[in-house]
Amino acid sequence: MTTRVPQERRRRRPTRSGVLLSEDLIVQTALRLIGEHGPEALSVRRLGAALGCDPTALYRYFHGTDDLVLAIADRIIGDAMAGFAPGDDWVASLRDMALRVRAGYLAHPRAAAMAAHRVTRRRNEIRAVETGIGLLLTAGFPSADAARLYLAFIDTVLSHAAAEAAFQALPPQQREADRRSWRDVYQGLDPATYPSLTAVRPELPAMADSSFEQAVDLLLEALAARARALGPK
Amino acid sequence: MTTRVPQERRRRRPTRSGVLLSEDLIVQTALRLIGEHGPEALSVRRLGAALGCDPTALYRYFHGTDDLVLAIADRIIGDAMAGFAPGDDWVASLRDMALRVRAGYLAHPRAAAMAAHRVTRRRNEIRAVETGIGLLLTAGFPSADAARLYLAFIDTVLSHAAAEAAFQALPPQQREADRRSWRDVYQGLDPATYPSLTAVRPELPAMADSSFEQAVDLLLEALAARARALGPK
DNA sequence: GCCTTACGTCAACAGGGTTGACCCAATATG
DNA sequence: CATATTGGGTCAACCCTGTTGACGTAAGGC
Numbered sequence: 202m203t204t205r206v207p208q209e210r211r212r213r214r215p216t217r218s219g220v221l222l223s224e225d226l227i228v229q230t231a232l233r234l235i236g237e238h239g240p241e242a243l244s245v246r247r248l249g250a251a252l253g254c255d256p257t258a259l260y261r262y263f264h265g266t267d268d269l270v271l272a273i274a275d276r277i278i279g280d281a282m283a284g285f286a287p288g289d290d291w292v293a294s295l296r297d298m299a300l301r302v303r304a305g306y307l308a309h310p311r312a313a314a315m316a317a318h319r320v321t322r323r324r325n326e327i328r329a330v331e332t333g334i335g336l337l338l339t340a341g342f343p344s345a346d347a348a349r350l351y352l353a354f355i356d357t358v359l360s361h362a363a364a365e366a367a368f369q370a371l372p373p374q375q376r377e378a379d380r381r382s383w384r385d386v387y388q389g390l391d392p393a394t395y396p397s398l399t400a401v402r403p404e405l406p407a408m409a410d411s412s413f414e415q416a417v418d419l420l421l422e423a424l425a426a427r428a429r430a431l432g433p434k
Numbered sequence: 435m436t437t438r439v440p441q442e443r444r445r446r447r448p449t450r451s452g453v454l455l456s457e458d459l460i461v462q463t464a465l466r467l468i469g470e471h472g473p474e475a476l477s478v479r480r481l482g483a484a485l486g487c488d489p490t491a492l493y494r495y496f497h498g499t500d501d502l503v504l505a506i507a508d509r510i511i512g513d514a515m516a517g518f519a520p521g522d523d524w525v526a527s528l529r530d531m532a533l534r535v536r537a538g539y540l541a542h543p544r545a546a547a548m549a550a551h552r553v554t555r556r557r558n559e560i561r562a563v564e565t566g567i568g569l570l571l572t573a574g575f576p577s578a579d580a581a582r583l584y585l586a587f588i589d590t591v592l593s594h595a596a597a598e599a600a601f602q603a604l605p606p607q608q609r610e611a612d613r614r615s616w617r618d619v620y621q622g623l624d625p626a627t628y629p630s631l632t633a634v635r636p637e638l639p640a641m642a643d644s645s646f647e648q649a650v651d652l653l654l655e656a657l658a659a660r661a662r663a664l665g666p667k
Numbered sequence: 668g669c670c671t672t673a674c675g676t677c678a679a680c681a682g683g684g685t686t687g688a689c690c691c692a693a694t695a696t697g
Numbered sequence: 698c699a700t701a702t703t704g705g706g707t708c709a710a711c712c713c714t715g716t717t718g719a720c721g722t723a724a725g726g727c
């Protein structure tokens with residue numbers, strides 16, 4: 202096929218049904234498809250049909266399915282981080298970043314579930330990394346630590362957000378069954394075999410809730426403690 | 435197809451090539467397939483070929499691919515936690531738990547990636563929760579905190595492990611591309627636009643590495659600090 | 668208005684999961 | 698032991714998927 206996928210295209214030729222294709226329109230349509238009919242609704246053929254073009258026309262814009270998925274992921278990141286500017290408090294700024302990313306994922310749960318664990322190497326992602334590492338540098342961490350700690354931070358945020366998105370992407374019936382299981386399954390346990398669970402039994406229903414903020418706060422606590430241990434600047 | 439998938443089968447009939455099928459043999463062969471020929475080697479047709487039976491014979495044992503994956507996941511959990519016993523040091527024990535779960539997932543990335551965000555409230559998981567919460571109780575946390583903090587801990591472990599497994603489950607080509615991107619794309623960036631990335635440039639290739647232990651250690655640090663803040667028992 | 672070529676279209680291939688019909692042999696029963 | 702039942706292995710078929718190479722048309726530079 203020798204698809205070249207040029208950066209900017211000059212000859213814009215309408216499809217049989219009159220639509221003018223663009224990378225932007227394709228990504229946007231893909232997100233709509235996934236949002237409406239689930240992740241399994243995203244296929245080259247269906248996307249082509251939704252766009253009103255031959256499926257293989259997409260290969261003029263993306264090298265393959267994987268490339269398209271990365272483009273979708275990057276748009277989610279971009280939308281989530283739109284308008285974000287780091288403030289004076291680096292801990293609060295990282296926390297804000299985390300919550301934004303999570304909100305972006307939850308806005309497109311099904312798309313996020315399939316694209317979450319990828320490195321998009323596109324503009325929006327690069328900008329986010331720049332911002333995050335910059336915050337850790339202002340916290341006083343030496344560059345080697347800043348990079349490694351940012352990785353731990355963002356991986357935690359991304360994987361937690363992905364898990365939440367995946368849960369949201371489940372069919373409602375299955376999601377409710379999972380939620381109930383914390384209450385049902387853990388109720389009639391033998392106190393002798395499960396003493397600890399028995400001791401915290403009143404708290405168990407709360408375990409169906411999200412741990413996202415709790416986990417992020419714990420991580421930021423540890424980061425703040427390490428920054429303090431560096432000594433005052 | 436109205437596959438009934440009975441619990442115990444009574445008529446065991448050898449396949450054309452003389453093999454006696456069983457749920458156990460199928461799961462075992464599936465794991466071997468994945469281990470030997472990579473994650474993408476798992477398909478109904480290939481599994482049938484490896485077993486020496488018609489691919490559709492598997493539908494007598496599992497309702498579909500999904501059912502098979504869950505059976506595989508169940509075995510992974512059991513194997514990972516086999517022989518684990520909590521020690522005196524609660525931090526070290528939680529760390530051990532985390533590493534076991536991760537190892538179990540990474541031993542079978544494809545299966546783990548497919549079933550990671552799925553909730554299987556089975557015996558092995560309940561025992562793990564009992565153990566984990568017990569450890570936090572011995573650390574001195576009140577029961578409400580123990581439950582919530584354990585949730586944050588195990589969610590971090592599980593979602594990180596799932597992310598790693600998902601990465602390992604990628605086709606080799608995409609996996610290598612993701613790995614290279616940290617070195618290639620992030621190298622030739624404009625220093626004016628990306629000052630922080632430029633500052634930590636030598637560290638960037640290391641960002642292709644796993645952040646699992648770093649993240650777990652940060653979390654355990656925060657937990658230990660909070661336990662200390664409770665005052666000595 | 669011509670020439671080049673970008674890009675939308677088409678046909679085809681290899682592989683996937685899943686189904687319903689078929690039929691034989693392993694078991695239950697007499 | 699013989700017969701009836703049915704579990705379960707097999708086969709052909711269907712429709713899906715991503716991806717390719719060839720083809721031709723219309724858009725834009727000159």
